[in-house]
Amino acid sequence: MQLFLQFNAQQKPKGFVLLEGYALPYEAELLEELTKIIDAAPLRHMVTPGGYGMSVGTSSCGQVGWVSDKNGYRYSESDPESEKPWPAMPGILHKLAVTAAEQARFPDFSPDACLINRYEAKAKLSLHQDKDEQDFSSPIVSVSLGLPATFLFGGLERKDPVHRTVLSHGDIVVWGGPNRLAYHGVSPVKAGFHPKLGACRINLTFRKAL
Numbered sequence: 522m523q524l525f526l527q528f529n530a531q532q533k534p535k536g537f538v539l540l541e542g543y544a545l546p547y548e549a550e551l552l553e554e555l556t557k558i559i560d561a562a563p564l565r566h567m568v569t570p571g572g573y574g575m576s577v578g579t580s581s582c583g584q585v586g587w588v589s590d591k592n593g594y595r596y597s598e599s600d601p602e603s604e605k606p607w608p609a610m611p612g613i614l615h616k617l618a619v620t621a622a623e624q625a626r627f628p629d630f631s632p633d634a635c636l637i638n639r640y641e642a643k644a645k646l647s648l649h650q651d652k653d654e655q656d657f658s659s660p661i662v663s664v665s666l667g668l669p670a671t672f673l674f675g676g677l678e679r680k681d682p683v684h685r686t687v688l689s690h691g692d693i694v695v696w697g698g699p700n701r702l703a704y705h706g707v708s709p710v711k712a713g714f715h716p717k718l719g720a721c722r723i724n725l726t727f728r729k730a731l
Contacts, residue, residue: 536700538625545691618727625695642712659729660697667718675704
């Protein structure tokens with residue numbers, strides 16, 4: 522039986538939980554740890570299997586990291602540029618992801634990968650599904666830092682209606698269950714300046730990949 526998301530302009534989609542400002546108490550520690558991670562595994566603009574450069578700068582931390590090249594989308598135990606293991610996921614990042622999942626009623630979440638995306642002005646992420654993981658029983662936890670962005674959350678088919686939510690610094694969205702494979706993306710980020718992160722948005726996406 523096919524599952525559908527049902528929502529209108531006044532409602533949040535089923536399976537989508539917005540935790541406004543939830544990451545703010547962790548801000549200082551998050552930014553400190555992110556600096557260390559990016560120093561060890563610098564952001565880079567990966568190439569899609571079709572040969573297109575991605576507009577977002579990407580890195581990872583955790584047991585595995587997400588990569589994209591002519592061979593496809595996948596998780597790798599090592600950074601393809603340095604050939605070293607990805608930086609370990611700091612405890613504060615893991616704690617934030619786990620507690621956010623619990624707040625969204627997804628207990629026992631144990632992420633082993635955190636994808637880090639840096640959006641400058643006009644950078645975007647087209648509608649897609651997170652389906653490179655081995656098990657879809659765990660939720661996705663997505664943390665927004667820096668400039669605001671419009672998050673797009675659709676249905677299980679690309680043609681399904683899309684709900685738009687403006688995410689601000691410190692907001693977290695969580696989705697899972699029957700809508701774990703919902704299409705989602707980010708509209709082009711508008712130019713601006715954030716007092717802590719400057720002219721960019723950072724997104725942390727926690728997954729259970731293995």
